[in-house]
Amino acid sequence: MKKTGERVLLSGPVLQLTIERLCLQLLESHNDFEDTVLIGLQPRGKFLADKVHGFLSDLLPNANIKCGTLDISFYRDDFRRREDPIEVSETRLDFEIENKRVVLIDDVLYTGRSVRSAMDALMDYGRPKEVEFLVLIDRRFSRQLPIQADYIGRTVDSVASERVDVILEGEGQVLLNTMEDE
Amino acid sequence: MSSDLSVNHLTGIKDLPERDIQLIFETADHFKEVINRPIKKVPSLRDITVANLFFENSTRTKLSFELAEKRLSADVVNFSASGSSVSKGESLTDTVNNILAMKIDMVVMRHPSPGAAVFLSQRVNSRIINAGDGAHEHPTQALLDTYSIREKFGDVAGKKIAIVGDILHSRVALSDILCLQKCGARVKVCGPQTLIPKFVTSLGVEVETDFNKALAWCDVVNMLRIQHERQDIKYFPSLREYTMQYGLTKERLNNIAKPLVVMHPGPINRGVELASDVADSENAVILNQVENGVAVRMAALYLLAQKIAR
Numbered sequence: 487m488k489k490t491g492e493r494v495l496l497s498g499p500v501l502q503l504t505i506e507r508l509c510l511q512l513l514e515s516h517n518d519f520e521d522t523v524l525i526g527l528q529p530r531g532k533f534l535a536d537k538v539h540g541f542l543s544d545l546l547p548n549a550n551i552k553c554g555t556l557d558i559s560f561y562r563d564d565f566r567r568r569e570d571p572i573e574v575s576e577t578r579l580d581f582e583i584e585n586k587r588v589v590l591i592d593d594v595l596y597t598g599r600s601v602r603s604a605m606d607a608l609m610d611y612g613r614p615k616e617v618e619f620l621v622l623i624d625r626r627f628s629r630q631l632p633i634q635a636d637y638i639g640r641t642v643d644s645v646a647s648e649r650v651d652v653i654l655e656g657e658g659q660v661l662l663n664t665m666e667d668e
Numbered sequence: 669m670s671s672d673l674s675v676n677h678l679t680g681i682k683d684l685p686e687r688d689i690q691l692i693f694e695t696a697d698h699f700k701e702v703i704n705r706p707i708k709k710v711p712s713l714r715d716i717t718v719a720n721l722f723f724e725n726s727t728r729t730k731l732s733f734e735l736a737e738k739r740l741s742a743d744v745v746n747f748s749a750s751g752s753s754v755s756k757g758e759s760l761t762d763t764v765n766n767i768l769a770m771k772i773d774m775v776v777m778r779h780p781s782p783g784a785a786v787f788l789s790q791r792v793n794s795r796i797i798n799a800g801d802g803a804h805e806h807p808t809q810a811l812l813d814t815y816s817i818r819e820k821f822g823d824v825a826g827k828k829i830a831i832v833g834d835i836l837h838s839r840v841a842l843s844d845i846l847c848l849q850k851c852g853a854r855v856k857v858c859g860p861q862t863l864i865p866k867f868v869t870s871l872g873v874e875v876e877t878d879f880n881k882a883l884a885w886c887d888v889v890n891m892l893r894i895q896h897e898r899q900d901i902k903y904f905p906s907l908r909e910y911t912m913q914y915g916l917t918k919e920r921l922n923n924i925a926k927p928l929v930v931m932h933p934g935p936i937n938r939g940v941e942l943a944s945d946v947a948d949s950e951n952a953v954i955l956n957q958v959e960n961g962v963a964v965r966m967a968a969l970y971l972l973a974q975k976i977a978r
Contacts, residue, residue, distance in 0.1 A: 557698070559698075560698075560702070560710035560711070560712045560740075561710065561711060561712075566973065566976055566977070571670070571671040571672035572671065572974070573671040574671065574698045576698070576701075577698070577701055606711070610707040610709070610710070611706070611707070612706065
């Protein structure tokens, strides 16, 4: 696949504002985060989860908000059905999720299949009281499963030949790239 | 790094490139996390059926493979040679083809004939994992031994490993030598001259007949069992004499200035190659090896299954 065009969905400052807004929305419904844990989905949700965790920890310096990562490789529904081999990443959950309010965090919600796998993986670590889903970019109208996010940074209309690139390093930005077969 | 194996079967370490070994280790790290959580199971292989064909006795390898398969959610069928059609004169290919006709995706096989796994991989349409073929290879044991050393030290490269005992009849010794060398370790074999194969030096290993010297040299000592069942003639005067020369005792360990890591592929003959207090001491990583065995076998099964087209 070759990139033939790009459009900026979120420029650096807007991206920062969007993440901050998502954090404040989390704060509204989770108060002091006593019973809440944040879990970033590997591989890319981890970076957003770290950002959210960092921002919330600055807002609530005494809260000790827990943040982990969850790898969904072994729960994917396309094992042996995809061209490229699955690359396994680390799962790091240094806390119990039993009876906790879990916020799953990922950068892009597209078909919904990753979140489905993530919920399966999550349940093997315990039975959370509640699971919510926070996503930076929601590519609506492309869902293959009945899944919706609870916290959405930006909703975009896109087609399959387009790709969303979330860059969180430095000032960061979010691009919508047009791709074509070579 | 690629996340796909370059081989289609795991028949031996000899044909396994180093990057495949590292991929298996990295994948095993993730499975080790899986088998230490409350629900020790993932659904990856739920549409895969694995046949465990054991034409030779086995307790821990069979159990370890079966656990690994079940923790990956595969369907498992077991077969033991005793009481089967093998005793009625059926050939290996026929036996296995009959089993594969029942829609089996992967075969884990232990067989008394060297090369049985390779032979099968060329004839049947299934992924083969060698669980020991005669005195030839036992790849998953070598992988779990090397993985255990990697876990203990963080890296295998540059480490010195002495393999002690019945090198001649041991498939573990050959696979261990190949695997450790591919990962950059230095290997010495030690035992009575009669139990050391004549051409073992062609593999680039050194031979040491003085056990104390080997112990002083190494970081890790891997104690092998005397394989009475494979010995048709007497290779040493008496078991008592063997134990006096090559048995690892607390006293021997205490005479070495550094703390050695003691490994054993099992089953242990306590009081023969390994004294009881050594086997139960802090130096021994024998039970870690068993735990790692499940994780490493899960990794091998998972990575090979990934290559089965739907």
